[in-house]
Amino acid sequence: MIEAGGRAVLIDSPPELRVQLLANGVTHVDAVIYTHEHADHINGIDDLRMFSVKSRQAVPVYGPVETLQRIRGSFPYIFDDEVPAFAGTSKPSLEIHPVEPGAPFRAAGLDVLPLAFRHGHVRVFGYRFDRLAYITDVKEVPAAEREHLRGLDVLVLNALWWRPHPTHLSITEAIETARALGAQRTYLTHLTHETGHAELAAKLPEGILPAYDGLTVEVDG
Numbered sequence: 001m002i003e004a005g006g007r008a009v010l011i012d013s014p015p016e017l018r019v020q021l022l023a024n025g026v027t028h029v030d031a032v033i034y035t036h037e038h039a040d041h042i043n044g045i046d047d048l049r050m051f052s053v054k055s056r057q058a059v060p061v062y063g064p065v066e067t068l069q070r071i072r073g074s075f076p077y078i079f080d081d082e083v084p085a086f087a088g089t090s091k092p093s094l095e096i097h098p099v100e101p102g103a104p105f106r107a108a109g110l111d112v113l114p115l116a117f118r119h120g121h122v123r124v125f126g127y128r129f130d131r132l133a134y135i136t137d138v139k140e141v142p143a144a145e146r147e148h149l150r151g152l153d154v155l156v157l158n159a160l161w162w163r164p165h166p167t168h169l170s171i172t173e174a175i176e177t178a179r180a181l182g183a184q185r186t187y188l189t190h191l192t193h194e195t196g197h198a199e200l201a202a203k204l205p206e207g208i209l210p211a212y213d214g215l216t217v218e219v220d221g
Contacts, residue, residue: 001026002129007108009033011127011134017044024214028054030108032094034063035136036124037070045075045092052093062107064116064125065098072096101125102148115145120167132156132219133183136190139167141177153219155183156211158190171195178208187211 002009007030014020029051035041052059061068072079078092085091099105101116113128117138126135126145131153135141138158141149149155159174168190169177178186189211191200200210 001029002110002132002134005109007031007110009108009110009112009129011035012041013044013048014040015043018047020213021047029059031060031062033107033112033127034061034067034071035126035134036064036119036122037067037074038119038122038137041137042067042071042074045071045078045094048094049090049092053090058093058095060097060107061094062097062099062105062112064114064123065100066123067125068096068098099125113148115148117141117145128152130219132217137167138169139165140169140173141181146181149181149183152181152183153185154217155181155186156189157186159188160190161192161194171200175205175208179205183207185209185217187215187217 008028010029010032012035013032029048032048048059077083078094099114101114104111104113106112110129115126115128117124117126117135119137119139124137126133126138128148131151133149133152134156136158155178157174157178158169159171160168162171164170171188174188184207186208188208191210197210197212204210
């Protein structure tokens with residue numbers, strides 16, 4: 001979640017979304033940005049209903065066109081106006097906005113630059129928010145995209161495990177990528193049970209750290 005100026009932008013809606021929101025005291029979400037359509041990134045979408053019900057307006061949702069199409073197809077009850085919520089119940093109210101790589105957009109007052117990467121057969125978007133960037137589920141960061149990721153204070157980057165993987169960066173590959181991009185701090189995410197936090201932290205170079213649930217990072221505005 002990216003927070004600035006009293007507004008909050010959520011990246012993806014994973015299956016445990018409600019638990020994470022409660023654990024971190026999140027009371028409002030002003031926009032949602034999706035990276036791609038895999039289940040571990042979208043299947044908590046129903047938990048967004050609390051925010052549209054509370055605000056009494058649709059929550060804007062951004063992402064790759066194919067991801068938003070998959071979401072519409074997977075959760076038709078949310079987007080079909082001819083299927084109203086049953087009396088006494090509710091459903092999320094979401095407003096879809098497709099975005100294109102390299103074309104900046106504004107979400108809840110934040111300037112966002114989307115960048116496209118490959119994740120197996122799927123296109124996945126990473127996002128830059130001023131001096132912070134979030135890139136998950138990528139196998140590599142090509143030279144063209146690296147040019148858009150210079151001068152970062154904070155980089156959040158996926159790193160699955162030490163051994164190679166066909167669609168994710170390994171920890172070794174993530175370290176190499178982080179060094180090439182040169183962010184002041186890089187946080188590794190999308191880690192697995194194969195690497196304990198303390199063990200991994202002890203092996204990482206200076207400036208590269210393992211992320212964890214509940215982590216808060218401040219970036220000077």
